[in-house]
Amino acid sequence: MIDLLKTRRSIRKYKDKEIEKEKIDTLLKAALLSPSSKGRRPWEFIAVTDKNLLESLSQSRQFGSQFLKGAPLAIVVLADKDVDVWVEDASIAATILHLTAHSLGLGSCWVQAHERMHTENETTSDYIKKLLNIPEKYNVECMIAVGYPDEEKKAYEDKDLLYNKLHFNKF
Ligand SMILES: Cc1cc2nc3c(=O)[nH]c(=O)nc-3n(C[C@H](O)[C@H](O)[C@H](O)COP(=O)(O)O)c2cc1C
Structure with a gap:
């Protein structure tokens, strides 16, 4: 685990290569294994592979989302906004x-x-x-762009670690 955490980085450039269905299935299964408050599992996940939708998702922000158009996959993470800790x-x-993608040899961000906005x-x-027909009761937290790293x-x-952020017993 510590090696996985040390080598995980945000990867924004991807090879022009599709991700195998088994890897997408594993990613989505990992998401469903996530812990949640009171086990309520308020999330939903949308795996987007359609090129036109990825292009539109890349325009969802003025900065910081453009690289999505070069990704073969984006997983949109949303949750029921009525759950206090969504x-x-x-x-x-x-x-x-993000971590499971890295464990599968995939880059993500x-x-x-x-x-x-x-x-x-x-x-x-x-x-x-609006773009993905998501019902009103959900909010989108983020998207995880995924692809083979380029x-x-x-x-x-x-x-590199900020050991000064660590405290023992009292601040
Ligand atoms: C809550 C959160 C929001 C982020 N939002 C974006 C984003 O919108 N666009 C982007 O390119 N990177 C985004 N990142 C990635 C960070 O920029 C990245 O994790 C940080 O620079 C450290 O680099 P590393 O992930 O390679 O360690 C986000 C990361 C987190 C945890």
Whole structure:
């Protein structure tokens, strides 16, 4: 696990290669294994492979989402907004997707939707909801872009870690 965490990086450039169905199935199964508050599992996941939809999703923000158009897969993570801790539950599932992708030799990157704007008048979440026919009661937390990596990033080393953030017993 610690090696997986050290070598995990946000990968935004992907090879022009489809992801095998078994790997997509494994990713989605991992998401469904995520823990959630009171076991309520308020999330839903939409695996998007359609090129036109990926292009539209890449325009969901002015900055920070454009690279999605080069990804063969995006997993949209949404949750029932009436559940008090929907953000936490959705974020845990998104993290599990990001780490599972790495464990399968895939690169991935989180694209934030919650609290982000598509335009001055429309939130990123509402834009994605309209595009993907998502019912009103859900909010989109993020999208995880996934693909075979076409960039290399250095693994983290002990010297990169902020040990000053750690406290024992009291701050
Ligand atoms: C909550 C969250 C939101 C993020 N949003 C975006 C985003 O919208 N676009 C993007 O390109 N990267 C996004 N990232 C990726 C971060 O930029 C990245 O994790 C950070 O720079 C550290 O790099 P690393 O993941 O390679 O360690 C997000 C990461 C997190 C955890």
